[in-house]
Amino acid sequence: MSDMVGKGILKSLSVSLKRFAETYLDDLSWLGKRYRTDKGIAHRGSKDARGIFTVQYPEEKIPVPEEFRFVPFLVYDEGPNGEKTLRCTSCGICAKVCPPQCIWIVRSTDPATGRPIPDPAKFTIDADLCMNCGLCAEFCPFDAIKMDHDYELASFTRNVYDETKLSKSAKYYESIRPVNARREDAARAAKAASRTGQGE
Amino acid sequence: MESNELNSPDYEIPPELQAQVAITSLDKIYNWGRSASVWPLMFGLACCAIEMICAAASRFDIARFGMEIMRPSPRQSDLMIISGTVTKKMIPIIVRLYNQMPEPKYVLAMGACASGGGPFKEGYNVVSGVDKFIPVDVYVPGCPPTPQALLNGLMKIQEKIKGESIKTARWYQKGPDMAEIPVPMLGPDLIDPRKITLIQNGKKN
Amino acid sequence: MATPVATPAPAQTLDLPARFPGVLNPDTRPGYSGWILDNANLLKFATALRDELGYDYLSSVTAVDYLPEGKMEVVYHVYKTTGGAGVVFKIQVPRADPMEVPSLVSIYPGAELQEREAWDLFGIKFTGHPDLRRILMWEGFAGHPMRKDWHEPYFEEEAKPLKSRWPDGRMIMAESKNLFGDNISYPDGFNPESQTFDPEKALYEALRSYQKDEVGLDTDHIIVNMGPQHPSTHGVFRVAVVLDGEKIVNLKPVMGYLHRNHEKIGERNTFIMNMPYTDRLDYLSSMSNNFGYALAVEKLMNVKPTERAEYIRVMMAEMTRIASHLMAIGALLNDLGAYFTPMLYALEERELLLDIFEAVSGSRMMCNYFRFGGVARDLPEGTLQKIKGLFFERLPRKIEEIDRFLSENEIIRSRGIGQGVLTAEDAIKYSAAGPLLRASGIPYDVRRAEPYSIYDRFEFDVVVRTNGDIYDRLMVRFDEIRQSIRIVQQAVKQLPNGPVMALKPMYQVRVPPGEAYGRVEGPKGELGFYVISNGKPTPWRYHVRAPSFINLTAFGPICIGQKLADVVAVLGSIDIVLGEVDR
Structure with missing residues (x-):
């Protein structure tokens, strides 16, 4: 450091200047296709990103990866006549593994016998307790509870979700997590096949 | 706000004047100005604060919403982002900061902890949501909400601002100013001055 | 560059009992290791461990509440900065107030904040500690929350999963069950209007205890608080400093503003x-x-x-x-x-x-x-x-x-x-x-x-x-x-x-x-x-x-003598x- 005082600052400024120039150079090289295109968004999150780094939410959104997890939801299968059956059997594993204990499940009972039947009468998740850890989805044996991708949940009131708000279709689930859904469907089909095989 | 939206009073403008004049209602321009320059209080509590910083950084850039001017002083800020777990030890300070903010002021509860206690709700030093003490305008769920989820919440704040009117805004009303929220005290446990009689009688019942 | 230590010798082969006859009892509980010693031998043992055997780095001090056995245990983990496995030693005290254990601050100053934490959360008095105040909770808080018989207001069960979630499934917000609608409870007969103590008093007393510089002009020293809401404290951290002009003469970190009871919750999870x-x-x-x-x-x-x-x-x-x-x-x-x-x-x-x-x-x-x-x-x-x-x-x-x-x-x-x-x-x-x-x-x-x-x-x-x-x-x-x-x-x-x-x-x-x-x-x-x-x-x-927590032990000593900025x-x-x- 015996040389000129201020050289270090100039060096710093040269980095800033380079980055300043890059914003325009990179913009120009895209010929106007840098913004509001999927390719442009992907570029800004890639190893080659340079220049303007901003993804302009809400017009542009960073695509979330398949494993992304936000508040959980319940998956229902749609029957041929549009009837909705929740996959949930109210076995309670999600409630038992939930670290902040934000899941409440009321089991249905058979009106005739009074015994519990595998269908939740009420399913409540307090989203203001939920820590989005994903353990419920990870350990659910029926693929009935999954982590959502929808993060645009801001509201003017507190967020306590009941089963109507939580239910989303299996199609939606497949659309947000195609790889997982395919793998789970295959596993379920194999299991069902082996069960019928044993039954015969 | 788009200019066509701004330039649309509730009565008709003659076609020959449309290019020459801009007529708007006072509310619209007032709220447009306010909603595009919400200055948040520079104040981070916990994990969510990091996502708030990320929202202020280049990838998400809240400057696009006119909110990048984070003021370290409550006297200069419009919005308080409660970004994290509110503890009993911290709530007196938060209430004091809120009282120091000038009207109009907004509160955004970012993340599960600020909204309702979050995963730490059961803890002995944790307040079950900041709305137990100060009024919250927007709740953003998530633990932590991603920066985009926070931006979504900030847009809700803007939405709320745009729905207000000078005529009914509480800070232009005659009468006494809005009462300050009494600052909680620390005793054997947190003491909310509004509940003193309840505390005195509570145990006897 | 460090020379990696080849297959560090386990601590037990040091033959510590032979080195300290009659002082150490091996911890024989299944799955446990280390040595149990008495209050009376602690300082002597620790000094020898540091000075003669080279275990110069105190990694962790913590307490454990063995409620069923009616005792508290203080656990120390010490290591050598040259590498290798460490030594674990423990002090057991009967679970009755006051519980006293000699402080190790004079030998390992790194114990200062950790011992304060053990005092705050477990109520173990470390005799000879220079500044034994509460650290995470405030002075005047009722009880020592990490004790196994201390329950928070929202307490439901000793261990998760809670029955109210499943199979009972009654969705009741915890606050609606609490009399005050929040996470609070008070000792019987408590009247807030008769409360006289000041939670901050102990801090300011501690701040005033420093060596005054006798040389030069006698100037007024002022106390400046930074935080917990301050843009440069990286969160809700508070620093209380005593200033002589712009020079720092004493500094105390004040923390606990984000104490969210990890360990208490962790013991229920x-x-x-x-x-x-x-x-x-x-x-x-x-x-x-x-x-x-x-x-x-x-x-x-x-x-x-x-x-x-x-x-x-x-x-x-x-x-x-x-x-x-x-x-x-x-x-x-x-x-x-x-x-x-x-x-x-x-x-x-x-x-x-x-x-x-x-x-x-x-x-x-x-x-x-x-x-x-x-x-x-x-x-x-x-x-x-x-x-x-x-x-x-x-x-x-x-x-x-x-x-x-x-x-x-x-x-x-x-x-x-x-x-x-x-x-x-x-x-x-x-x-x-x-x-x-x-x-x-x-x-x-x-x-x-x-x-x-x-x-x-x-x-x-x-x-x-x-x-x-x-x-x-x-x-x-x-x-x-x-x-x-x-x-x-x-x-x-x-x-x-x-x-x-x-x-x-x-x-x-x-x-x-x-x-x-x-x-x-x-x-x-x-x-x-x-x-x-x-x-x-x-x-x-x-x-x-927690490294951030223990690194703060050195914060005061680094800053004293520096300028406020x-x-x-x-x-x-x-x-x-x-x-x-x-x-």
Whole structure:
């Protein structure tokens, strides 16, 4: 450091200047296709990103990866006549593994016998307790509870979700997590096949 | 706000004047100005604060919403982002900061902890949501909400601002100013001055 | 550079009982290790351990409440800064007030804050402690909350899962059951209007106890409070300083503003439930926290993760280190007045790393990715490609760019060089860890000193700088990023195929009784998890040795004699995360 005082600052400024120039150079090289295109968004999150780094939410959104997890939801299968059956059997594993204990499940009972039947009468998740850890989805044996991708949940009131708000279709689930859904469907089909095989 | 939206009073403008004049209602321009320059209080509590910083950084850039001017002083800020777990030890300070903010002021509860206690709700030093003490305008769920989820919440704040009117805004009303929220005290446990009689009688019942 | 210690000798072969006849009793409980000694012998034993046997580094002090046996135990973990396994010793006291244990502050000053914490949360009095005040809770709080017979207002059951969730399923908000509608309860007959004490009094009394400089003019000393709401305290941290003009004559860190009861909640959680909670300790480096906790529980369970999982773990932990150091560099520069530009540059690279975490684990910050015996899921398709691109092409170049941007800048050099010096001796004395210790010339890195996981397979240097000032701490972080890039590059190349879980995924793991101390080199320093299992689904004790917290022990001594303006710079160079300081 015996040389000129201020050289270090100039060096710093040269980095800033380079980055300043890059914003325009990179913009120009895209010929106007840098913004509001999927390719442009992907570029800004890639190893080659340079220049303007901003993804302009809400017009542009960073695509979330398949494993992304936000508040959980319940998956229902749609029957041929549009009837909705929740996959949930109210076995309670999600409630038992939930670290902040934000899941409440009321089991249905058979009106005739009074015994519990595998269908939740009420399913409540307090989203203001939920820590989005994903353990419920990870350990659910029926693929009935999954982590959502929808993060645009801001509201003017507190967020306590009941089963109507939580239910989303299996199609939606497949659309947000195609790889997982395919793998789970295959596993379920194999299991069902082996069960019928044993039954015969 | 788009200019066509701004330039649309509730009565008709003659076609020959449309290019020459801009007529708007006072509310619209007032709220447009306010909603595009919400200055948040520079104040981070916990994990969510990091996502708030990320929202202020280049990838998400809240400057696009006119909110990048984070003021370290409550006297200069419009919005308080409660970004994290509110503890009993911290709530007196938060209430004091809120009282120091000038009207109009907004509160955004970012993340599960600020909204309702979050995963730490059961803890002995944790307040079950900041709305137990100060009024919250927007709740953003998530633990932590991603920066985009926070931006979504900030847009809700803007939405709320745009729905207000000078005529009914509480800070232009005659009468006494809005009462300050009494600052909680620390005793054997947190003491909310509004509940003193309840505390005195509570145990006897 | 540190010389890696070849197969460190286990502590037991030291033959400590022969060295200290009649003093040590081996801890014979199943699954336990270490030595139990009496109050009367503690100071003598600790002095000999430090001075004669070279165990100069006190890693962790904590207490355990054995309620059924009617006793409290104080557990000490000490190590050598030259590496190797440590010595564990314990003091047992009957569980009756007052419980007194001699303070070790005179021998290991690094015990200061940790003993205060044990006093605050367990009510163990450390006799001879210079400043035994409450630390996380406030002075006047009713009771010592970590005691097993102390219950919080929302208490439902001793252990999760709670019956009210399933099978009972009554959705009742906890606050609606509480008389006051919030998480509060008071002792019987409490009247708030008759309360007279001031929770702040003890702090100001402690601040006034310093050696006055008798030479020169007699000037008034003033007390200045910084925080908890202050832009440069990295969260809700408070510093109370006594000033003589602009010179600091005494400084006390005040914490607990983010004390969210990790350990109390952790002792009610099942073992797996604690994993996502560890994310929220040092929320900038959740993967490292996962790592430490997984190591501790795996030690208890005697499980070894699969090969592929080990590599993924190391990759993730090193990526976390980079992400955390980038944040630390950015924040320190903010504190030095280079407002936000370096931060923006650093955060860009961090964002790209977070994208990888998000793809792998599902969340940018709260990864919750490690499981006992492996990791939650394999790397998704394309992620490895992304990691390769980042670590072979982009990051090495970008780190050099940030380095070029900062390290020769005259302002940074004059703010950093020679300022906030922590000598090597003091660094060990105050149990400083991580970059703070290594910038002071001590090449101590748990990855080398007591290699865990598969760190012994990688080539990397333990970064060390010798001046112990703010600038060296900054440079250590840059060097560590470079070493981490090296490790990730090696791990990517060697990554084997195979399963990522050694066990069947279970939502309730069986953990045999015993104790374990799992420690990793986190970005902030040595991160330790002390876990005790009694065979039940929940840990009996779950303690975190938080590096940010213990590094603050040295904060006061570094700052005394400096100018007020340097406090924020020193704090930034220590790099604390409040989630970990207060837990």
